[in-house]
Amino acid sequence: MVDADQTFVIVGGGLAGAKAAETLRAEGFTGRVILICDERDHPYERPPLSKGFLLGKESRDSVFVHEPAWYARHDVELHLGQTVVAVDRAARTVHYGDDGTRVRYDKLLLATGAEPRRLDVPGTGLAGVHHLRRLAHAERLKGVLAALGRDNGHLVIAGAGWIGLEVAAAAREYGAEVTVVEPAPTPLHGVLGPELGGVFTELHQAHGVRFRFGVTLTEIVGQDGVVLAARTDDGEEHPAHAVLAAIGAAPRTSLAEAAGLEIADPAHGGGIVVDERLRTSDPDIHAAGDAASFRHALFGTRLRVEHWANALNGGPAAARAMLGREVTYDRVPYFFSDQYDLGMEYSGWAPPGSYDEVVIRGDAAKREFIAFWVKEGRVLAGMNVNVWDVTESVQRLIRSGVRVDGEALASPRVPLESLGA
Incomplete structure (x- = not known):
């Protein structure tokens, strides 16, 4: 009691x-x-x-x-x-x-x-190396991005996950030069798999972001406490006035x-x-x-x-x-992101290797679509990009566990609400 x-x-x-x-x-x-x-x-x-x-x-x-x-x-x-x-x-x-x-x-x-996970490379103690997890981090980084934009400065971001990409978008809006270093072959590879990573690659490249895929940051070079460059394991040296470690939490x-x-x-x-x-x-x-x-x-x-x-x-x-109430915590995982003019919502859980195919409803080239990660006809996850008010329907499909016809799933003419009914 x-x-x-x-x-x-x-x-x-x-x-x-x-x-x-x-x-x-x-x-x-x-x-x-x-x-x-x-x-x-x-x-x-x-x-x-x-x-x-x-x-x-x-x-x-x-x-x-x-x-x-x-x-x-x-x-x-x-x-x-x-x-x-x-x-x-x-x-x-x-x-x-x-x-x-x-x-x-x-x-x-x-x-x-x-x-935030820390970079384990030489140079991480330099004043221009940043993480983003707390309000104080964001306040500091906000000033850094504004200064980089004014001075045509360079930001190198280690990691092409959600934080890395959102900061890249913010940095470009401030006018900073941005290079993203990512060991995987696409952005968000561990979440979206290879099929959808290209959408975010093209989005950021269209806004001037440079990607270096398949490489790892090995050293941050500086002098008198100031960041000057970032080196990667392919032997390249990238100009940098600041570095953001965005390699997960x-x-x-x-x-x-x-x-x-x-x-x-x-x-x-x-x-x-x-x-x-x-x-x-x-x-x-x-x-x-x-x-x-x-x-x-x-x-x-x-x-x-x-x-x-x-x-x-x-x-x-x-x-x-x-308080002793009856509780069963089984929410469908959900998150959202905003990058430039792209807004998206993701529901479910479908890491690479857990699904058979990705079904696209809409126009991925125009970045107006819903992607579904499907295994044996069942929807494991869904991501709506610049398409709104569909989260409830997507999550209902995931929860139902019913087999859905692939052509109907891909067709915008078939209401989502009717699938699996």
Whole structure:
């Protein structure tokens, strides 16, 4: 029975943690809610950091999940700039801050997120080497891109994933010269496979981005702390006044590991193992967002999803489970991206090797289409590019698991709603 004598602690001040706190109050929990965040900024959403905010089209205040006064108004004890250093499961306490402050919990939510992977090459300590994960990173990078644009400067980006491509688009809008270095043969190769990577190659090349596929960054060259060039393993040296490392993110699991919680195999993305109720191997500790690894019944495998929608939905689901509500977390993975005049939404999970074919509905050359990743006639994933209001229909197809006629799937004349019905 949940009552006013209980204390729920949330570790992590991102979207998942903030929405979990909001949900606890919305569901009527009257006990203590303590939200501990290692950043000094109030909880914020991350998509604008590589999109609207980075481009200067959205204000700093627009990124925050709640206005600052919301936390006190809803009796959420917010501790900013405080790092949790240990979880004592036997004593059911969390230790945080430089002085090792302890607080007892009845239920604990780990929403510790992820951190950018670091380049392991000479020169990464130079001042012009950047990562993009936090608001402070975006503020710094925003100024760098503006300066590069004014001075006709060069940005080298290591990695052609979502962050790399979105920053490339932003840099070109500022007027900077951009080179993207990517070991795979296409952008987004691990997500979209080779079939759709060319769409993004052509999009960025049309806006002046230079790609170097099949090569790896080996050294960042500088002098007096300033970046001068980036070298790749094919022997080339690329002019650079700044370098962005966009080679992925790793789940922040050290706290959970030290507490003895089960951690997923790196082959499945790592992360804190949770069940369908987002409970860890300790039933009084839950995990949500980028750090959580859950077995998805629909895809028959364990997933760790780093995108915005997973934090938006996972935080509230974990909060309800902490309250004893019946919860089954099985959301279809979803994310979106904006690059130049291309907007897209992706639903599902279909890494290379998991599907038989990609079916295109619409005109890929004009970048107005829906792509479906299909295995044995069943839709595993769908991506709509500059086609809107179809996400619900795409996700329904994925969830249904029914076999769909390929010609009907490809034909814009056949309503999506009628497929699999």
